Amino acid sequence: MSTIIPKISLRGVTKSFGDNLVLDKLDLDIMPGDSVVVIGGSGTGKSVMLKCILGLLDADAGSIKIDGVETMGMSTRDREALLRRVGMLFQGSALFDSLPVWENVTFGLLSAGTISRKDAWGIAATILAKVGLGRQVCDLRPSELSGGMQKRVGLARAIATSPEMIFFDEPTTGLDPITADTINELIVERVRDLGATTLTITHDMASVRKIADHVSMLHDGKIIWSGPVDQIDQSGNEYLEQFIHGRADGPINADPNTDKIT
Amino acid sequence: MNIFAIVGRSFLGFLATIGNIAVFTGKAVFHTFAPPFYFRLLWRQIVSVGYYSLPVVGLTALFTGAVLARQIYIGTGRIGIESAVPTIVVFGITRELGPVIASLMVAGRVSAAMAAEIGTMRVSEQIDALQTLATNPFKYLIAPRILATALVLPVLVFIGDVIGVMGGYFMSTELLGFNSSAYLRNTIDFLEVADVISGLVKAAVFGFLIALMGCYHGYRSDGGAQGVGRATTNAVVSASILILAANYIITELLFAQ
Ligand SMILES: Nc1ncnc2c1ncn2[C@@H]1O[C@H](COP(=O)(O)OP(=O)(O)OP(=O)(O)O)[C@@H](O)[C@H]1O
Ligand SMILES: [Mg+2]
Numbered sequence: 147m148s149t150i151i152p153k154i155s156l157r158g159v160t161k162s163f164g165d166n167l168v169l170d171k172l173d174l175d176i177m178p179g180d181s182v183v184v185i186g187g188s189g190t191g192k193s194v195m196l197k198c199i200l201g202l203l204d205a206d207a208g209s210i211k212i213d214g215v216e217t218m219g220m221s222t223r224d225r226e227a228l229l230r231r232v233g234m235l236f237q238g239s240a241l242f243d244s245l246p247v248w249e250n251v252t253f254g255l256l257s258a259g260t261i262s263r264k265d266a267w268g269i270a271a272t273i274l275a276k277v278g279l280g281r282q283v284c285d286l287r288p289s290e291l292s293g294g295m296q297k298r299v300g301l302a303r304a305i306a307t308s309p310e311m312i313f314f315d316e317p318t319t320g321l322d323p324i325t326a327d328t329i330n331e332l333i334v335e336r337v338r339d340l341g342a343t344t345l346t347i348t349h350d351m352a353s354v355r356k357i358a359d360h361v362s363m364l365h366d367g368k369i370i371w372s373g374p375v376d377q378i379d380q381s382g383n384e385y386l387e388q389f390i391h392g393r394a395d396g397p398i399n400a401d402p403n404t405d406k407i408t
Numbered sequence: 409m410n411i412f413a414i415v416g417r418s419f420l421g422f423l424a425t426i427g428n429i430a431v432f433t434g435k436a437v438f439h440t441f442a443p444p445f446y447f448r449l450l451w452r453q454i455v456s457v458g459y460y461s462l463p464v465v466g467l468t469a470l471f472t473g474a475v476l477a478r479q480i481y482i483g484t485g486r487i488g489i490e491s492a493v494p495t496i497v498v499f500g501i502t503r504e505l506g507p508v509i510a511s512l513m514v515a516g517r518v519s520a521a522m523a524a525e526i527g528t529m530r531v532s533e534q535i536d537a538l539q540t541l542a543t544n545p546f547k548y549l550i551a552p553r554i555l556a557t558a559l560v561l562p563v564l565v566f567i568g569d570v571i572g573v574m575g576g577y578f579m580s581t582e583l584l585g586f587n588s589s590a591y592l593r594n595t596i597d598f599l600e601v602a603d604v605i606s607g608l609v610k611a612a613v614f615g616f617l618i619a620l621m622g623c624y625h626g627y628r629s630d631g632g633a634q635g636v637g638r639a640t641t642n643a644v645v646s647a648s649i650l651i652l653a654a655n656y657i658i659t660e661l662l663f664a665q
Binding site: 197200227233234236237238244257303 | 529536539540541543544
């Protein structure tokens with residue numbers, strides 16, 4: 147088994163903003179075809195970790211390997227080639243507000259030259275249908291959509307190129323339970339049908355149980371618990387227990403500043 | 409607090425800013441001339457910078473030309489050479505006032521708009537999203553803006569020159585009693601090609617500076633809506649100062665004997 151190279155492998159990844167140490171020698175392995183969910187309190191650095199993997203932020207130290215290849219300090223050209231194999235849903239959707247929905251969804255396909263502008267509208271409509279949006283939204287601007295619809299368009303954009311790695315930053319936050327479940331189904335489907343490797347960040351335990359093969363919990367800049375999803379209820383880890391049950395009292399302090407003093 | 413520490417810190421901050429701008433400029437220029445090119449985006453910028461600046465540039469040029477004629481008429485009147493009005497008007501407009509005033513107006517419009525748009529894209533993570541879609545923001549956002557502004561500004565300034573000279577002409581013939589055909593003959597006879605060309609060269613440089621400052625401050629903005637507001641102000645102020653400083657330098661390079 148040790149011969150399988152992890153799809154994504156983080157070793158000793160450290161990142162701070164000024165005096166604020168966010169990631170502290172973080173280790174994480176994600177196996178090919180796995181769906182890994184990272185949980186953790188607000189402001190623990192989950193989004194920062196994703197951005198370090200994508201190269202949007204430069205980690206201060208450590209190693210980030212994808213398919214066994216070091217990506218830290220990669221050339222712009224290699225990074226671009228790598229990112230063509232990646233899809234990303236941003237926490238705030240990050241849709242291009244100067245472009246209509248159809249151009250947002252097909253942006254990756256158009257920029258790679260996979261499809262022509264002539265066909266893009268129809269292809270966008272097909273992809274949007276997969277996230278439960280009708281073709282009438284194709285010509286709207288992102289500012290004309292509700293937050294939940296923006297999230298779905300963001301999701302459509304992330305999966306449009308059928309990438310082999312997909313990152314979801316809080317895909318179900320701000321959605322009604324039914325849509326949230328549709329999105330969860332969709333993520334599961336992507337992994338099953340395309341063999342994609344996915345890394346999802348979420349606070350939503352229903353989502354964790356539905357989509358995760360493995361769960362990792364981030365706290366104080368480190369992964370403090372990792373394991374298969376069916377073990378999260380008997381982990382015996384008091385941090386994880388507190389998080390799963392959403393209790394205010396426990397080792398995790400809701401106020402990160404007092405947490406640091408203790 | 410120690411005064412040396414304060415001075416030292418702001419001096420270091422100043423050097424860091426110069427370094428950042430230099431690196432940004434280098435990347436922007438490189439990506440402007442290296443493929444792939446986004447012609448659709450270039451065209452969109454040409455329209456939004458050029459076409460929509462026409463009213464502003466035209467109006468300011470018209471009033472500037474008229475005022476210039478009036479003042480030169482008074483000044484030359486003191487030494488009895490009022491006949492020099494048409495020559496001085498066209499000289500002043502093509503060499504200095506045309507490029508400088510048009511560029512300052514465009515700086516207010518365009519570098520503010522660019523800083524606000526790119527700054528909003530930065531704080532709402534749209535620039536990050538561009539990168540994850542394997543698109544270089546320097547090529548997609550910055551190169552078309554810089555190229556379009558540098559190309560379009562000479563055209564705007566040329567139009568402004570013509571309108572400015574017309575402003576002087578109307579003032580002189582309607583209010584100052586100049587003969588129409590004599591005024592036009594004097595305007596053309598003493599005008600040299602170099603006067604116009606030097607103004608257009610200046611305009612291209614000013615256009616580059618306008619877009620560069622708008623993109624630079626927008627690209628580096630942080631801190632939400634407030635940060636974008638700050639970026640917009642900084643873009644206009646720095647573009648305006650750079651235009652005036654560059655105007656001095658170019659004039660010295662071209663005309664110092
Ligand atoms: N660009 C930045 N500059 C400075 N500090 C930052 C920056 N981005 C993130 N941080 C800091 O890093 C820490 C982690 O932020 P991050 O966005 O990763 O949290 P998160 O775990 O994703 O939280 P949430 O669940 O609320 O999204 C926070 O303390 C934040 O202030
Ligand atoms: Mg986050």
